Amino acid sequence: MADIVFSALLYMGIFVILSISLNLINGFTGMFSLGHAAFFGIGAYAAALYMNAVEPTLYSPAYWTHLCIGTALAMLAAGVAGLAVGVPCLRLTGDYLAIATLAFGEIVRIFFQSFRQDIFGGSRGLTLAVDKLDSHWAFLVVLAAIALATIVVRNIKSSATGRAFLAIRENEIAAQVMGMNASLLKVEAFVIGSALAGLAGALFAYSRYLIAPKDFGLMCTIMVLLMIVLGGLGSITGAILGAVVLGLIDPLVRYLPEIFAGITGREEDVAVLLMAKENPQIIYALLLIGLIRLRPQGIFGTRELSDLFRRGERAPS
Amino acid sequence: MKELLQTILDGLAEGSLYAMIALGYTLVYGIVKLINFAHGEFFMIGAYIGLFILATPASATSSPWLFALVLALAFGASVCGASLLAVATERIAYRPIRGYDRIVALLTAIGVSFLLQNLARLAFSPNPRSYAVPGNDPDACWGAFLRWYHAYAHPLGFELQNAKLLILIIAAVTLAFLYTLVMRTRFGKAMRATSQDLETAKLMGIDTDAVIARTFALGGAFAGLAGMLTGMLRIVEPMMGFMPGLKAFVAAVVGGIGSIPGAVLGGLVIGLAENLAVFANLDSAYKDAVAFAILVLILMFRPGGILGVLRREKV
Numbered sequence: 107m108a109d110i111v112f113s114a115l116l117y118m119g120i121f122v123i124l125s126i127s128l129n130l131i132n133g134f135t136g137m138f139s140l141g142h143a144a145f146f147g148i149g150a151y152a153a154a155l156y157m158n159a160v161e162p163t164l165y166s167p168a169y170w171t172h173l174c175i176g177t178a179l180a181m182l183a184a185g186v187a188g189l190a191v192g193v194p195c196l197r198l199t200g201d202y203l204a205i206a207t208l209a210f211g212e213i214v215r216i217f218f219q220s221f222r223q224d225i226f227g228g229s230r231g232l233t234l235a236v237d238k239l240d241s242h243w244a245f246l247v248v249l250a251a252i253a254l255a256t257i258v259v260r261n262i263k264s265s266a267t268g269r270a271f272l273a274i275r276e277n278e279i280a281a282q283v284m285g286m287n288a289s290l291l292k293v294e295a296f297v298i299g300s301a302l303a304g305l306a307g308a309l310f311a312y313s314r315y316l317i318a319p320k321d322f323g324l325m326c327t328i329m330v331l332l333m334i335v336l337g338g339l340g341s342i343t344g345a346i347l348g349a350v351v352l353g354l355i356d357p358l359v360r361y362l363p364e365i366f367a368g369i370t371g372r373e374e375d376v377a378v379l380l381m382a383k384e385n386p387q388i389i390y391a392l393l394l395i396g397l398i399r400l401r402p403q404g405i406f407g408t409r410e411l412s413d414l415f416r417r418g419e420r421a422p423s
Numbered sequence: 424m425k426e427l428l429q430t431i432l433d434g435l436a437e438g439s440l441y442a443m444i445a446l447g448y449t450l451v452y453g454i455v456k457l458i459n460f461a462h463g464e465f466f467m468i469g470a471y472i473g474l475f476i477l478a479t480p481a482s483a484t485s486s487p488w489l490f491a492l493v494l495a496l497a498f499g500a501s502v503c504g505a506s507l508l509a510v511a512t513e514r515i516a517y518r519p520i521r522g523y524d525r526i527v528a529l530l531t532a533i534g535v536s537f538l539l540q541n542l543a544r545l546a547f548s549p550n551p552r553s554y555a556v557p558g559n560d561p562d563a564c565w566g567a568f569l570r571w572y573h574a575y576a577h578p579l580g581f582e583l584q585n586a587k588l589l590i591l592i593i594a595a596v597t598l599a600f601l602y603t604l605v606m607r608t609r610f611g612k613a614m615r616a617t618s619q620d621l622e623t624a625k626l627m628g629i630d631t632d633a634v635i636a637r638t639f640a641l642g643g644a645f646a647g648l649a650g651m652l653t654g655m656l657r658i659v660e661p662m663m664g665f666m667p668g669l670k671a672f673v674a675a676v677v678g679g680i681g682s683i684p685g686a687v688l689g690g691l692v693i694g695l696a697e698n699l700a701v702f703a704n705l706d707s708a709y710k711d712a713v714a715f716a717i718l719v720l721i722l723m724f725r726p727g728g729i730l731g732v733l734r735r736e737k738v
Binding site for chain 2 (some may be wrong): 138140194195197198200202203205207208209210212215217219220228244324328331335339343387388390391393394398399402
């Protein structure tokens with residue numbers, strides 16, 4: 107039982123890191139990236155390949171060292187990928203950027219599915235040679251990573267670079283007039299965001315027996331997008347909250363038919379809910395449409411939880 | 424040499440399918456500056472409507488005339504059905520958010536696309552289906568059509584070797600129709616006016632709401648037609664609109680979004696490039712990646728597209 111709970115929590119945690127990373131690109135800098143799952147996947151594969159190559163024994167001191175190295179490698183790989191995507195996309199705005207990043211995400215997925223199936227495992231996926239971490243250990247590692255990511259992004263947000271990101275979101279040309287190097291900043295945002303996604307990917311790989319290309323497709327990106335829209339684009343607290351809320355909704359949708367049947371015992375209700383269980387994506391799609399129309403700023407907007415405790419001058423956001 | 428010609432024909436045929444879908448994207452983008460991610464789903468619906476009409480025992484008939492009737496009905500229904508879906512989508516999902524932020528429009532479009540895909544999965548099973556009726560051979564539909572053609576229409580003059588040529592002919596006719604519509608009719612003028620400047624068009628007395636709705640209908644009709652044609656050649660399944668939709672959007676961007684000739688050119692370029700790449704020994708697993716590679720190149724070196732005009736952003 108505890109295993110299930112920790113498992114659920116640790117996946118929620120991984121999505122928290124993903125949300126924070128995507129928020130940096132979409133929410134803070136206003137760049138519409140729809141290929142984020144690709145960086146997640148690159149990080150996962152990098153970490154998995156490293157661990158497969160090294161094959162440390164689980165829980166030995168060497169294991170933890172290799173864990174860190176693998177994570178660093180994953181972040182590096184994802185960051186480089188972010189650079190490769192960010193540079194060609196400098197001149198793109200809005201819709202074009204969305205499509206370009208979407209296309210990039212698809213290219214990466216196709217790559218993992220087809221290229222060198224002996225190395226990457228093809229569409230069935232890559233099996234990890236090392237046993238996966240036990241859920242409670244994995245959860246602790248994920249918590250540490252969340253803390254790290256949150257601190258990093260929060261520091262960025264209150265730094266000059268962070269303000270520059272926000273300025274670019276508001277009006278890129280005005281920011282350039284004020285002397286900011288928009289191109290460099292946009293690439294920076296991409297690289298940092300993708301590196302953090304790589305971090306999430308590495309943790310994902312460590313906590314599973316198998317990683318497959320279908321985990322890193324458009325569906326994943328849309329889920330993360332939904333999380334940050336729900337929480338509020340531009341708010342770190344919002345990203346965390348959105349991931350938590352959606353992480354709770356997912357099992358709820360899946361077990362709702364059983365719960366309902368238990369309460370009401372009526373066949374028709376259960377039938378409808380069973381359909382929803384087969385296709386939770388319909389609910390997510392409706393949620394996305396409804397949310398973006400009725401409350402586009404999400405729950406937190408651009409505010410943070412710490413704003414409540416701030417006295418005196420409010421940080422501009 | 425013969426294989427090369429066949430490859431080029433395949434490329435042009437696939438390219439015209441992409442072009443038809445791309446036309447829908449470009450028309451809608453030109454008029455409301457919205458990338459309708461759900462456009463691929465209009466394509467999918469066209470294929471499914473064709474499926475429901477053709478995968479019935481009626482299509483296995485030996486009477487060529489009855490078959491021609493069923494086929495015509497299938498074409499008509501799929502075009503109309505996709506068109507209706509397009510208009511409904513515009514009315515329900517896009518009209519209420521007109522004038523809102525770009526991000527709202529983008530996310531709504533993504534949401535609608537997702538919703539339609541999954542509704543289709545729910546309504547029609549996720550299993551792939553084909554136009555052939557169980558018990559007939561897979562070519563029953565196309566075979567019956569060819570029999571009809573050779574019996575009755577062949578005297579018209581040209582030899583019809585395979586489905587690809589038919590697609591090209593249909594695409595050419597469609598384009599001629601669209602050109603006439605946009606350039607020579609009042610409605611076409613209204614469309615061009617609305618896409619240039621919505622406010623002024625309204626001031627000039629143009630019912631912009633109606634123009635926009637009809638543009639969506641037109642785009643949807645083309646997508647449905649392409650869907651029906653694809654369904655005749657390939658299997659039909661709920662997610663079938665995703666990849667072609669994406670590639671068609673790439674085609675529209677490559678040709679210059681907002682430009683009708685651009686959409687056609689882009690579609691043909693992508694179709695040809697894909698098939699030529701496979702001909703040049705590219706592993707067919709990477710066929711999909713060709714379109715995206717072209718996109719990256721175009722965006723880096725000519726972001727306005729081949730025929731597009733890069734508008735300078737003014738502050």
